[in-house]
Amino acid sequence: MNQMKYPNPPDDAYGIKTVGSRKKPFALWREVVMAYAAPAIMAGIGGLVTADRGLQIGALTTIGGASALMALMIGLILRSRVGHMRWVTGAPHLVVVGGFAIAGSLYGLCAAWVTSAVLELMMPGHHLAWADRVWTDFPLSGFIASTIVTWRWRLAVTTHLTSKRRRKK
Template sequence: MRSVRSGTKTFVLLREVLMAYVSPAVMAGIGGLVTADKILQFRALTTIGGTSALFALLIGLWLRAKGKQKYWLVRSPQWVVIGLFALGGSMLGLLSAFVTTSIFEIAKLTDFLAWSGHIWIDFPLSATIASTIISWRWRASIKK
Protein backbone atom coordinates (compact mmCIF):
# COMPACT_ATOMS: atom_id res chain seq x y z
CA MET A 1 0.00 0.00 0.00
CA ARG A 2 1.47 3.33 -1.04
CA SER A 3 0.67 6.78 0.14
CA VAL A 4 -1.00 8.74 -2.66
CA ARG A 5 0.86 12.00 -2.16
CA SER A 6 4.37 11.00 -1.25
CA GLY A 7 4.80 7.76 -3.19
CA THR A 8 6.35 6.12 -0.10
CA LYS A 9 5.17 2.82 1.27
CA THR A 10 3.12 3.12 4.47
CA PHE A 11 4.32 1.49 7.67
CA VAL A 12 1.88 -1.25 8.73
CA LEU A 13 3.04 -2.68 12.04
CA LEU A 14 1.22 -6.01 11.85
CA ARG A 15 2.75 -6.76 8.44
CA GLU A 16 6.21 -5.83 9.70
CA VAL A 17 5.91 -7.99 12.83
CA LEU A 18 4.65 -10.92 10.78
CA MET A 19 7.59 -10.64 8.41
CA ALA A 20 9.96 -10.24 11.35
CA TYR A 21 8.77 -13.63 12.60
CA VAL A 22 8.51 -15.48 9.31
CA SER A 23 11.78 -14.42 7.67
CA PRO A 24 14.29 -15.61 10.29
CA ALA A 25 12.14 -18.60 11.24
CA VAL A 26 12.08 -19.85 7.66
CA MET A 27 15.80 -19.26 7.10
CA ALA A 28 16.80 -20.98 10.36
CA GLY A 29 14.29 -23.76 9.68
CA ILE A 30 15.85 -24.39 6.29
CA GLY A 31 19.25 -24.47 7.94
CA GLY A 32 17.93 -26.99 10.45
CA LEU A 33 16.51 -29.16 7.68
CA VAL A 34 19.71 -29.09 5.64
CA THR A 35 21.89 -29.97 8.62
CA ALA A 36 19.27 -32.33 10.12
CA ASP A 37 19.48 -30.39 13.38
CA LYS A 38 16.17 -30.85 15.21
CA ILE A 39 17.10 -28.34 17.92
CA LEU A 40 17.75 -25.65 15.30
CA GLN A 41 14.38 -26.39 13.71
CA PHE A 42 12.72 -25.94 17.11
CA ARG A 43 14.74 -22.80 17.85
CA ALA A 44 13.70 -21.38 14.48
CA LEU A 45 10.07 -21.33 15.57
CA THR A 46 10.66 -20.29 19.19
CA THR A 47 13.73 -18.29 20.20
CA ILE A 48 14.77 -17.04 16.77
CA GLY A 49 11.41 -16.15 15.22
CA GLY A 50 9.76 -15.27 18.52
CA THR A 51 12.50 -12.90 19.62
CA SER A 52 12.49 -11.19 16.24
CA ALA A 53 8.72 -10.72 16.33
CA LEU A 54 8.73 -9.47 19.92
CA PHE A 55 11.46 -6.91 19.32
CA ALA A 56 9.88 -5.82 16.04
CA LEU A 57 6.57 -5.27 17.85
CA LEU A 58 8.11 -3.32 20.73
CA ILE A 59 10.31 -1.13 18.53
CA GLY A 60 7.54 -0.63 15.99
CA LEU A 61 5.08 0.45 18.68
CA TRP A 62 7.60 2.91 20.07
CA LEU A 63 8.45 4.31 16.63
CA ARG A 64 4.81 4.65 15.70
CA ALA A 65 3.96 6.45 18.96
CA LYS A 66 7.03 8.60 19.55
CA GLY A 67 9.24 8.36 16.46
CA LYS A 68 8.06 11.43 14.56
CA GLN A 69 8.30 13.52 17.73
CA LYS A 70 12.02 12.80 18.01
CA TYR A 71 13.84 15.36 15.89
CA TRP A 72 17.04 13.33 15.52
CA LEU A 73 15.15 10.30 14.16
CA VAL A 74 13.56 12.30 11.37
CA ARG A 75 16.43 14.61 10.45
CA SER A 76 19.52 12.43 10.89
CA PRO A 77 20.87 10.43 7.97
CA GLN A 78 19.12 7.09 7.59
CA TRP A 79 22.29 5.03 8.12
CA VAL A 80 22.91 6.75 11.48
CA VAL A 81 19.40 5.98 12.71
CA ILE A 82 19.58 2.38 11.53
CA GLY A 83 23.04 1.89 13.05
CA LEU A 84 21.92 3.23 16.42
CA PHE A 85 18.84 1.01 16.41
CA ALA A 86 20.96 -2.01 15.48
CA LEU A 87 23.35 -1.26 18.35
CA GLY A 88 20.46 -0.69 20.75
CA GLY A 89 18.75 -3.88 19.59
CA SER A 90 21.87 -5.94 20.18
CA MET A 91 22.30 -4.47 23.66
CA LEU A 92 18.66 -5.15 24.54
CA GLY A 93 19.03 -8.67 23.12
CA LEU A 94 22.05 -9.29 25.33
CA LEU A 95 20.17 -7.92 28.33
CA SER A 96 17.17 -10.15 27.62
CA ALA A 97 19.49 -13.17 27.20
CA PHE A 98 21.10 -12.39 30.55
CA VAL A 99 17.74 -12.06 32.31
CA THR A 100 16.34 -15.21 30.70
CA THR A 101 19.35 -17.39 31.49
CA SER A 102 19.41 -16.04 35.04
CA ILE A 103 15.77 -17.00 35.51
CA PHE A 104 16.44 -20.45 34.00
CA GLU A 105 19.37 -20.99 36.37
CA ILE A 106 17.40 -19.88 39.42
CA ALA A 107 14.50 -22.15 38.48
CA LYS A 108 16.92 -25.00 37.60
CA LEU A 109 15.52 -25.28 34.06
CA THR A 110 18.80 -25.31 32.13
CA ASP A 111 19.08 -29.10 32.37
CA PHE A 112 15.60 -29.64 30.93
CA LEU A 113 15.74 -27.22 28.00
CA ALA A 114 18.17 -28.36 25.32
CA TRP A 115 18.06 -25.03 23.50
CA SER A 116 18.74 -22.84 26.55
CA GLY A 117 22.46 -22.71 25.76
CA HIS A 118 21.70 -21.04 22.43
CA ILE A 119 19.85 -18.09 23.94
CA TRP A 120 23.08 -16.07 24.06
CA ILE A 121 23.26 -16.27 20.25
CA ASP A 122 19.56 -16.25 19.34
CA PHE A 123 18.35 -13.27 21.38
CA PRO A 124 20.99 -10.66 20.46
CA LEU A 125 21.14 -11.69 16.81
CA SER A 126 17.36 -11.76 16.39
CA ALA A 127 16.95 -8.46 18.21
CA THR A 128 19.64 -6.80 16.09
CA ILE A 129 18.11 -7.98 12.83
CA ALA A 130 14.57 -7.04 13.87
CA SER A 131 15.51 -3.58 15.13
CA THR A 132 17.52 -2.89 11.99
CA ILE A 133 14.75 -3.92 9.63
CA ILE A 134 11.96 -2.19 11.56
CA SER A 135 13.88 1.08 11.86
CA TRP A 136 14.84 0.94 8.20
CA ARG A 137 11.27 0.31 7.04
CA TRP A 138 9.84 2.94 9.42
CA ARG A 139 12.41 5.54 8.39
CA ALA A 140 11.73 4.85 4.71
CA SER A 141 7.99 5.36 5.25
CA ILE A 142 8.20 8.87 6.70
CA LYS A 143 8.63 11.99 4.66
CA LYS A 144 10.94 14.75 5.77
Protein backbone atom coordinates in the same frame (compact mmCIF):
# COMPACT_ATOMS: atom_id res chain seq x y z
CA MET B 1 10.64 -16.73 -39.68
CA ASN B 2 7.54 -14.73 -39.39
CA GLN B 3 6.93 -13.41 -35.93
CA MET B 4 3.61 -11.93 -35.12
CA LYS B 5 3.83 -8.71 -33.20
CA TYR B 6 1.30 -8.21 -30.47
CA PRO B 7 0.66 -4.83 -28.91
CA ASN B 8 1.42 -4.55 -25.23
CA PRO B 9 -1.67 -5.42 -23.24
CA PRO B 10 -2.76 -2.92 -20.61
CA ASP B 11 -1.53 -3.48 -17.06
CA ASP B 12 -5.01 -4.18 -15.75
CA ALA B 13 -5.35 -7.10 -18.17
CA TYR B 14 -3.24 -9.14 -15.74
CA GLY B 15 -4.74 -7.70 -12.58
CA ILE B 16 -1.82 -5.33 -12.09
CA LYS B 17 -2.85 -1.94 -10.86
CA THR B 18 -0.24 0.76 -10.87
CA VAL B 19 -0.77 3.77 -8.71
CA GLY B 20 2.45 5.58 -9.46
CA SER B 21 5.22 5.48 -6.89
CA ARG B 22 2.89 5.35 -3.93
CA LYS B 23 4.18 3.06 -1.18
CA LYS B 24 2.23 1.30 1.54
CA PRO B 25 2.33 3.12 4.86
CA PHE B 26 4.25 1.64 7.78
CA ALA B 27 2.08 -0.96 9.51
CA LEU B 28 3.53 -2.46 12.67
CA TRP B 29 1.55 -5.71 12.48
CA ARG B 30 3.04 -6.46 9.03
CA GLU B 31 6.53 -5.83 10.34
CA VAL B 32 6.01 -8.14 13.32
CA VAL B 33 4.59 -10.94 11.16
CA MET B 34 7.47 -10.66 8.71
CA ALA B 35 9.99 -10.41 11.55
CA TYR B 36 8.74 -13.78 12.79
CA ALA B 37 8.25 -15.52 9.45
CA ALA B 38 11.41 -14.56 7.55
CA PRO B 39 14.06 -15.70 10.06
CA ALA B 40 11.98 -18.71 11.13
CA ILE B 41 11.71 -19.93 7.54
CA MET B 42 15.38 -19.30 6.77
CA ALA B 43 16.63 -20.93 9.98
CA GLY B 44 14.20 -23.81 9.47
CA ILE B 45 15.59 -24.41 6.00
CA GLY B 46 19.11 -24.27 7.42
CA GLY B 47 18.11 -26.79 10.07
CA LEU B 48 16.67 -29.12 7.45
CA VAL B 49 19.72 -28.87 5.20
CA THR B 50 22.18 -29.50 8.03
CA ALA B 51 19.87 -31.97 9.83
CA ASP B 52 20.25 -29.92 13.00
CA ARG B 53 17.17 -30.62 15.11
CA GLY B 54 18.08 -27.86 17.57
CA LEU B 55 18.13 -25.27 14.79
CA GLN B 56 14.79 -26.50 13.49
CA ILE B 57 13.19 -26.07 16.90
CA GLY B 58 15.03 -22.81 17.53
CA ALA B 59 13.75 -21.44 14.23
CA LEU B 60 10.18 -21.55 15.49
CA THR B 61 10.91 -20.57 19.09
CA THR B 62 13.92 -18.47 20.01
CA ILE B 63 14.84 -17.16 16.55
CA GLY B 64 11.39 -16.32 15.20
CA GLY B 65 9.95 -15.36 18.57
CA ALA B 66 12.82 -13.09 19.52
CA SER B 67 12.71 -11.40 16.12
CA ALA B 68 8.98 -10.75 16.42
CA LEU B 69 9.37 -9.42 19.97
CA MET B 70 12.24 -7.13 18.96
CA ALA B 71 10.31 -5.85 15.94
CA LEU B 72 7.30 -5.13 18.14
CA MET B 73 9.38 -3.31 20.77
CA ILE B 74 11.33 -1.20 18.26
CA GLY B 75 8.16 -0.48 16.27
CA LEU B 76 6.33 0.71 19.38
CA ILE B 77 9.28 2.89 20.33
CA LEU B 78 9.40 4.43 16.85
CA ARG B 79 5.63 5.08 16.83
CA SER B 80 5.84 6.77 20.23
CA ARG B 81 7.33 10.18 20.92
CA VAL B 82 10.83 8.94 20.15
CA GLY B 83 9.87 8.62 16.48
CA HIS B 84 8.81 12.25 16.38
CA MET B 85 12.02 13.62 17.87
CA ARG B 86 14.02 15.82 15.56
CA TRP B 87 17.24 13.75 15.76
CA VAL B 88 15.39 10.61 14.62
CA THR B 89 13.69 12.20 11.62
CA GLY B 90 16.50 14.63 10.75
CA ALA B 91 19.65 12.53 11.19
CA PRO B 92 21.12 10.59 8.28
CA HIS B 93 19.31 7.35 7.52
CA LEU B 94 22.27 5.07 8.32
CA VAL B 95 22.95 6.78 11.65
CA VAL B 96 19.38 6.22 12.85
CA VAL B 97 19.30 2.62 11.62
CA GLY B 98 22.71 1.89 13.13
CA GLY B 99 21.74 3.38 16.48
CA PHE B 100 18.56 1.34 16.67
CA ALA B 101 20.40 -1.81 15.50
CA ILE B 102 22.86 -1.46 18.39
CA ALA B 103 19.97 -0.80 20.77
CA GLY B 104 18.20 -3.93 19.49
CA SER B 105 21.33 -6.01 20.04
CA LEU B 106 21.73 -4.69 23.57
CA TYR B 107 18.06 -5.35 24.28
CA GLY B 108 18.59 -8.91 22.99
CA LEU B 109 21.57 -9.38 25.32
CA CYS B 110 19.51 -8.14 28.26
CA ALA B 111 16.65 -10.46 27.31
CA ALA B 112 19.08 -13.40 27.08
CA TRP B 113 20.51 -12.58 30.50
CA VAL B 114 17.05 -12.29 32.09
CA THR B 115 15.87 -15.51 30.42
CA SER B 116 18.93 -17.41 31.61
CA ALA B 117 18.66 -16.03 35.13
CA VAL B 118 14.93 -16.81 35.41
CA LEU B 119 15.43 -20.35 34.10
CA GLU B 120 18.25 -20.91 36.59
CA LEU B 121 16.05 -19.70 39.43
CA MET B 122 13.04 -21.73 38.37
CA MET B 123 14.90 -24.95 37.49
CA PRO B 124 18.32 -25.03 39.14
CA GLY B 125 20.56 -27.75 37.83
CA HIS B 126 18.40 -28.58 34.84
CA HIS B 127 19.98 -28.09 31.48
CA LEU B 128 17.65 -27.12 28.65
CA ALA B 129 19.06 -27.43 25.15
CA TRP B 130 17.46 -24.23 23.88
CA ALA B 131 18.65 -22.19 26.87
CA ASP B 132 22.18 -22.08 25.47
CA ARG B 133 20.85 -20.75 22.15
CA VAL B 134 19.41 -17.55 23.64
CA TRP B 135 22.87 -15.98 23.99
CA THR B 136 23.24 -16.07 20.20
CA ASP B 137 19.64 -15.97 19.01
CA PHE B 138 18.36 -13.01 21.03
CA PRO B 139 21.08 -10.44 20.23
CA LEU B 140 21.27 -11.49 16.58
CA SER B 141 17.47 -11.41 16.23
CA GLY B 142 17.43 -8.02 17.92
CA PHE B 143 20.02 -6.65 15.53
CA ILE B 144 18.34 -7.93 12.38
CA ALA B 145 14.77 -7.07 13.39
CA SER B 146 15.75 -3.59 14.61
CA THR B 147 17.66 -2.87 11.43
CA ILE B 148 14.84 -3.91 9.12
CA VAL B 149 12.02 -2.27 11.08
CA THR B 150 13.92 0.99 11.54
CA TRP B 151 14.95 1.05 7.88
CA ARG B 152 11.38 0.55 6.67
CA TRP B 153 9.94 2.97 9.23
CA ARG B 154 12.44 5.65 8.26
CA LEU B 155 11.61 5.19 4.56
CA ALA B 156 7.90 5.56 5.35
CA VAL B 157 8.52 8.69 7.45
CA THR B 158 10.72 10.39 4.86
CA THR B 159 8.23 9.53 2.10
CA HIS B 160 5.43 10.98 4.23
CA LEU B 161 7.38 14.13 5.07
CA THR B 162 8.41 14.62 1.43
CA SER B 163 4.82 14.32 0.24
CA LYS B 164 3.71 16.82 2.91
CA ARG B 165 6.31 19.32 1.72
CA ARG B 166 5.20 18.90 -1.87
CA ARG B 167 1.57 19.56 -0.95
CA LYS B 168 2.49 22.78 0.88
CA LYS B 169 4.25 24.21 -2.18
